[in-house]
Amino acid sequence: MRISLAASQDEVRRHNLATVLRRLHLGGAVSRSELVALTGLNRSTVGALVNELAEQGLVVEEPGASVGVGRPSLVVAVQPRSAVVLAFDFRVDRTVGSVMGLGGDMIERVERARSQSASAPKIAIQQILDMTHELLECVPEETIWVGTGIGVPGIVNAKSGLVSQAPNLGWVDVPFEQLIRTSMQEEFGEVPPIFVSNDADLGVLAEHTRGRAVAARNVIYLSGEVGIGGGVILNGELMSGAGGFGGEVGHMVVNPSGTKCRCGSRGCWETVIGRASILNCIPDAEMYGEVQDVLTVVENGDDEVQQRLDSVGRWLGIGLVNLVNIFNPEVIVLGGHLGQIYPTVASSVLRELDNALRASRDQVTVAVASLRDDSTLIGASESAFAPLLNSPLETLNESSTFVAS
Amino acid sequence: MRISLAASQDEVRRHNLATVLRRLHLGGAVSRSELVALTGLNRSTVGALVNELAEQGLVVEEPGASVGVGRPSLVVAVQPRSAVVLAFDFRVDRTVGSVMGLGGDMIERVERARSQSASAPKIAIQQILDMTHELLECVPEETIWVGTGIGVPGIVNAKSGLVSQAPNLGWVDVPFEQLIRTSMQEEFGEVPPIFVSNDADLGVLAEHTRGRAVAARNVIYLSGEVGIGGGVILNGELMSGAGGFGGEVGHMVVNPSGTKCRCGSRGCWETVIGRASILNCIPDAEMYGEVQDVLTVVENGDDEVQQRLDSVGRWLGIGLVNLVNIFNPEVIVLGGHLGQIYPTVASSVLRELDNALRASRDQVTVAVASLRDDSTLIGASESAFAPLLNSPLETLNESSTFVAS
DNA sequence: CACACTTCATCAAATATTTGAACCAAAGGC
DNA sequence: GCCTTTGGTTCAAATATTTGATGAAGTGTG
Structure with missing residues (x-):
């Protein structure tokens, strides 16, 4: 034992x-x-x-x-420039990268578009390598590079860095951490540790440490990107589960008689509050539209679209009831398109939320991500800082060879 | 901060x-x-x-x-007789009490029936007091009584010992810990700490420490009593949530178009896998029947009842998919009537479970509670031992006045 | 049956860290 | 200008673990 x-x-x-x-x-x-x-x-x-x-x-x-x-x-x-990390938010359509200094300073931030067809791991890694070059140049000499954090929209084993599934990227069983590490080693020699995590897990980490939920110890973060990702912090600690796959609330079945989900199941939450469900509120928007287009139509007073959006809000509320009953959190933070639509559909969401058990309902607050688009990025940096914060001397010693530039 | x-x-x-x-x-x-x-x-x-x-x-x-x-x-x-705790499993139809010695020895176990109408807190407390007298007599002299643990089928704030809701007992906002403490103090003078917890939370604690899930660090326990309770252990620690109300998976909505639940919501998991759903598989059983009756009918080859039971199994599976996707546990332990029916409906359950995300699905095992009827009781004793195990000397010092008998 | 060998318990010395008290430094108030 | 308050510095004391030496309690072998 x-x-x-x-x-x-x-x-x-x-x-x-x-x-x-x-x-x-x-x-x-x-x-x-x-x-x-x-x-x-x-x-x-x-x-x-x-x-x-x-x-x-x-x-x-x-x-x-x-x-x-x-x-x-x-x-x-x-001393913000004493130790830095590299953070990447690897999205479906682009990659965001940054250098973060100790204390959370964003020293530099770069963004690179990527066509959906160029998501192959090989191309992805080349892009990250290029950005790494660029970012490391912004770091003063003598600064120690203590780690790299990367957020990926998929199911990731944070320990091994293996991306088990990332449907939006078309990845299956990609050993992302290992691939990046070997490529980086070829280019830079020995490099500090690399941490690959689920984007929503990093999102909740960020909102908990520097965002909307700093005061809370039990937080749920919902990322609305293409699908719905979830990150959960319980008693101040990130919930990971046995293999680091926990928190996949997007594939919670809320409507067993609903439409088929690409995960193979039926009526997943994602099928009713995913990006597509929102775009579907206006005609012909599914392929090219933006969430903001829908909100604009509603603001212009289109009742029918408002009603459709409210329906999405109700589904959002139904799922939140489950999460509130299951986790009894203090704060639920909505990111991505969920954060965008929330102000418009709040009343529908909250009406459903009243179906949750009273004791838990009374304790929870629903809020929009305060770090906006950077939740995952900031979370990635925090994940890379973790070893330094857990054992400063040892980590510094091990990292002392990685002097930037 | x-x-x-x-x-x-x-x-x-x-x-x-x-x-x-x-x-x-x-x-x-x-x-x-x-x-x-x-x-x-x-x-x-x-x-x-x-x-x-x-x-x-x-x-x-x-x-x-x-x-x-x-x-x-x-x-x-x-030394099993050096320090003991009292443990109570307060059920709808009876109370089970025991004295447990250090190391988990069950020194004595008593059971008292209680008619459903006699669930008023006042009567309940009198019963517990009577049993306390009886149990303490079984303890050798010089033995130190370090605490009392009590499991209640309801929504409990473990910190304050307030039973927020216990529909099966008809309780609302009963300060159970406080009531018991004051009554005990009247009878015994100063008494060691009393811990009131949700029965399923104690169930998962027990199965994790001494039952089916000792090897696992991420465990879900489902208690099938009248409703469905849930207890969750993540990374070796009991999940409690902000107010200790976490884990109420019985009120997870799995079928929004389903029947009304007494919690006010619609289509809760409890409405499709609760005790009533199983008894409904045979005619006229709802009020007086036992789960075993249904199983007997199935064993005798009644296909129609088997099919109805399989349907319950499918609903069980659908809910488990959610829990597996959300928590990524190693073991799901089924207690109460869920454990009873599981051998019969396992194939239906597992077929549904294959809809879970592959990575998490591959890691999980569904099992029947190995401590059987005593899960909650044993969990209650462990909850009462916790302070002693966390700081032996201090707890012993504080408890040294509570010499039994 | 004696002797070598192994494993373990005990004790004193060494090491490392926090604590507490004494002392000094730096600011405001009268 | 002196007193009070607050805070940094220094050093001995207290406490817990580690190290190394020594003896105890077994097995195995010639």
């Missing part, structure tokens, strides 16, 4: 160091004395920890402005 | 002590050297930890049988 590993003394040090660095990365600059209050540690200990992080170049200390009587406390902040 | 509390040295000690005791409680007796291997700690450290637990009377050491060359290692085992 497995047993949670026992802790030793260096574990304590590592944990405390990680706690301090994570606080600075997520919450921004704070004074030393606030750190003392937040961590519950002794002044001396906090001092030692901050000094260690400062020696590593990860943080800087500056005299703070005096707020009242007494000696002003030193304000400690992360 | 919240921050995970930093660790100090005594935290380490507490954690290691807890690790060792938990291993002994869950996995039974092991030699000291095996503990060294399991925990990764040093021989000396393990020795010190075991000694401390032995001083507290929680464990005993005995010379082990020699298995090969070399000095035989001491075998360390829990």
